Amino acid sequence: xxxxxxxxxxxxxxxxxxxxHGSLTFFILSMVMSAGTALLDLINPRIVSCVVDNVLGSxxxxxxxxxxxxxxxxxxxxxxAKLYIPALAVAGVALAGALTRYGQGLTNSIGAERLVKRxxxxxxxxxxxxxxxxxxxxxxxxxxxxxTSDVETVKQFVSVQLTSLVRIVLLxxxxxxxxxxxxxxxxxxxxxxxxxxxxxxAYFHGRIGKTFMEADSEEGVVSSIVQENxxxxxxxRAFGKxxxxxxxxxxxxxxxxxxxxxxxxxxxxxxxxxxxxxxLQIMTIVVLGAVFCVNKGMTAGNYIAFISYxxxxxxxxxxxxxxxxxxxxxxxxxxxxxxxxxxVPEDIAEGECxxxxxxxxxxxxxxxxxxYTDGIxxxxxIDLHVSRGEKIGIIxxxxxxxxxxTDILMRTCDPERLRGKVVFCGRPADSYPLASYRRRFARVxxxxxxxxxxxxxxxxIASDSVTDEKxxxxxxxxxxxxxxEKFTNGLETFVGERGVTLSGGQKQRCALASCxxxxxxxxxxxLDDSFSALDAETDARIRNTxxxxxxxxxxxxxxxxxxxxAGCDRIYVLDKGCIAGEGTHAELITQEGIYRDIYELQxxx
Ligand SMILES: Nc1ncnc2c1ncn2[C@@H]1O[C@H](COP(=O)(O)OP(=O)(O)OP(=O)(O)O)[C@@H](O)[C@H]1O
Ligand SMILES: [Mg+2]
Numbered sequence: 191x192x193x194x195x196x197x198x199x200x201x202x203x204x205x206x207x208x209x210x211h212g213s214l215t216f217f218i219l220s221m222v223m224s225a226g227t228a229l230l231d232l233i234n235p236r237i238v239s240c241v242v243d244n245v246l247g248s249x250x251x252x253x254x255x256x257x258x259x260x261x262x263x264x265x266x267x268x269x270x271a272k273l274y275i276p277a278l279a280v281a282g283v284a285l286a287g288a289l290t291r292y293g294q295g296l297t298n299s300i301g302a303e304r305l306v307k308r309x310x311x312x313x314x315x316x317x318x319x320x321x322x323x324x325x326x327x328x329x330x331x332x333x334x335x336x337x338t339s340d341v342e343t344v345k346q347f348v349s350v351q352l353t354s355l356v357r358i359v360l361l362x363x364x365x366x367x368x369x370x371x372x373x374x375x376x377x378x379x380x381x382x383x384x385x386x387x388x389x390x391x392a393y394f395h396g397r398i399g400k401t402f403m404e405a406d407s408e409e410g411v412v413s414s415i416v417q418e419n420x421x422x423x424x425x426x427r428a429f430g431k432x433x434x435x436x437x438x439x440x441x442x443x444x445x446x447x448x449x450x451x452x453x454x455x456x457x458x459x460x461x462x463x464x465x466x467x468x469x470l471q472i473m474t475i476v477v478l479g480a481v482f483c484v485n486k487g488m489t490a491g492n493y494i495a496f497i498s499y500x501x502x503x504x505x506x507x508x509x510x511x512x513x514x515x516x517x518x519x520x521x522x523x524x525x526x527x528x529x530x531x532x533x534v535p536e537d538i539a540e541g542e543c544x545x546x547x548x549x550x551x552x553x554x555x556x557x558x559x560x561x562y563t564d565g566i567x568x569x570x571x572i573d574l575h576v577s578r579g580e581k582i583g584i585i586x587x588x589x590x591x592x593x594x595x596t597d598i599l600m601r602t603c604d605p606e607r608l609r610g611k612v613v614f615c616g617r618p619a620d621s622y623p624l625a626s627y628r629r630r631f632a633r634v635x636x637x638x639x640x641x642x643x644x645x646x647x648x649x650x651i652a653s654d655s656v657t658d659e660k661x662x663x664x665x666x667x668x669x670x671x672x673x674x675e676k677f678t679n680g681l682e683t684f685v686g687e688r689g690v691t692l693s694g695g696q697k698q699r700c701a702l703a704s705c706x707x708x709x710x711x712x713x714x715x716x717l718d719d720s721f722s723a724l725d726a727e728t729d730a731r732i733r734n735t736x737x738x739x740x741x742x743x744x745x746x747x748x749x750x751x752x753x754x755x756a757g758c759d760r761i762y763v764l765d766k767g768c769i770a771g772e773g774t775h776a777e778l779i780t781q782e783g784i785y786r787d788i789y790e791l792q793x794x795x
Contacts, residue, residue: 199532202524206348209309216301217353223294224357230287232364234280235498241276243491245269254371294353302349306341313337313527319535322597323604326562331414332407336530339409340523347520351513358506358513365503372492372499379478380500383471387464387507391514394460399518401456405449406522412442468504475500541623543630545713549616551575552713552744553599558610560594560603568594570767572610576714581737581745583755583775585788586764592748593636595764596716599746600631615713632712634720636748638701640692645674646681648700652708660707667735668703669728670696694723702732715745721754729754752789761785 200208210217240256243249244266251257251266259279263269269276317333369377419426419435426435479496482488488496553576560569569591576582584592597603598612601619612619619627632652640648649664650656665671665681673696677683685691685700692700702720709715715736721729733754736745749755756775763771763778763785771783778785 200528202521202528205524205528205531209305209312212308213301213304216297216304217348220294220298220301220353221356223290223297224353225360226290227287227294228357228360228364230283230290231361231502232368232499233283235495235502236368237276237279237283238498239491239495241269241491242494243489245273245276247490249489249491298349298353301353302345305348306345309341309344309527310337313341313530316531316533316535319538320530320533321536321604322602323607324533329410329414331412331417332410333530334417335406335410335413336526340406340526343523344520344527347516347523351516351520354509355513358509361502361506362510365499365506369496369499369503372496373482373486373488376475376478376482376496380471380475380503383467383474384507387467388510388514390460390463390467391510394456395514395518398453398456398460399522401449401453402519403522405446405453406526408442408446408449412439412446415439415442464508468508472501472504536624538623538625540625543622543626545615545622545630546617547615549578551577552580552615554611554613555595555598556611556613558598558608558612560591560598560609561607568767569598572767572769574762574769576744576746579742579744580760581747581758583758583761584746584748584764585750585752585755585761585785586770587766587784588750590764591767592764593718596633596718596746596748599714599716600628600633629711630713631716632705632709632714633716634698634701634705634718636718636720638697640685640697640700642685644679644682644684645670645677645700648685649681649703649707651704653711656707661703664703664707664709667706667732667739668699669724669732669735670699670703673699695725695728698723699728699732706736709740709743713744715740715743716748717745718748719750720747721749721751726751726753733757752785752792 236255237259240259244251244256244260251260260266260269263275263279314337317337366377366381369380415435415438419439426432476497479488479493483490483493553574555572555574558569558572558574559567561567568589572591572595574595584595586592594603598608599614599619601624605620614622614627614630641651645665646658646661649661661681662671665674674680674683683691698720702717705715705717705720721732724732729751730753733747737757745758747755747758752775755761759774761771761773761775761778762769763783765784771778771781771785773781779789780786
């Protein structure tokens, strides 16, 4: 659906064009009906003018519309005898106008809903593929706001302003043409006001757009605070930060409100100035028209028609001003949506991950460094080699780079910031298609995340074809069943949003079970601090199960507890982004260094 997106940068025009797929026909129909409505609106003043001059009055019939109308109605005398004929004609035109208006509204609504559905779908599938590094730089609340209220603004603009543009332009052009047909001098006087209206619209257009952009990004900040507080409500409660958070929200809300007040102030000035100019224009034409009637022999019918057309002109010109003003708002919203769509997604094109089955080592990092911010390396010159089936333990202080190392292995980090060589099964890791490459790994994240759904749903989430037996087996292996059996609905128990109804240890075991449900197909298991919330006995039981059940699977176990990794074939010690030690547990405790310090501290020796 969005194959072009992310490949070449979208502009406002190319964004609108690509989103119109599926709704364009409806918008074209809507524009055609809109044009029909405009044409019909222009007929009635001509009928009234003709009746006043040629039926009620006895002026000679002019060529053109009057002549055509009267000949269709059986001549002026016939109409004079049957005055219901022009009344019926006016009613017929009004009815036809109502039908085209209805058709225009209907097709427009369908087009608008289709358009907004497409934008939402494209945005969702795009954000789903954006790299983690992008999420590190953008706030969730702001992204959400771009995906909701900015999409709504674009929908409003395309469906309300853009489709009525045809009617507005037609009304303006035809009104002026009809007016010019009646009296050219009076038409010039009426049209003289147009540049003034367009000029003040352009002025406000710039100012409104700028203020709207500020207000919109401030709304993103407010949404972010709400979103953070809702998701982190436990932390807020635990630290008694309610007052602080309320204060923070109030400050931002204050700023947001004042920006909207400024925006509304500008809008009010825009509309009232518009009203003033329109009022002046109408008054000038009414007065000048009256003068022309008295001094230049303008007929009463023509005077009425001219004033009708002039008031018809006033409205679309004002609307034109509004369209210009809305254009700046919509432009800002489009830019905010394009910002997301122009972020380059991960290339998750499917393809076989053609690994060399017998390659050894399975993982090889040579002189790997990584930085999240320029100039600060969180990993520095890492050399790490893992043989097939080896169980590797990684230990190190917080912030020493353990999780970053797993991100590098799974290619969830920013490749631009990675230096050195990462080799997987004999080939550079980045030479494999991303999606199938990631499926070679089964990982438990350091911070387990559960979707709202059942426990079974969360365990089977990584695979489309997982069986109920496999889910149960994974839950057993992760020592989750003993806890699950206490729930009334067992594995079908619904866990709240982000698994709030489970304890920390249960959540961790649920995430572990989800990894194990997928472990048969994986070459490497990565467990990032996945035993931290478990008691020592459960920790040991799960590890024993893993080691006996997956003897040939390569494992990387990250932990802070020595006992969790002591049984590994080899242990790497990380310190401030560097490897500070390597060996078996027995070797490391005989050497001076961080490992022995941690060991002595934890074992009380
Ligand atoms: N998305 C990020 N943006 C910027 N800096 C980051 C990001 N993620 C991690 N860091 C920084 O990189 C360093 C290494 O982080 P990492 O999460 O790899 O440490 P860790 O060894 O896993 O720590 P822990 O034991 O606490 O889990 C830290 O200093 C951290 O502040
Ligand atoms: Mg970590």
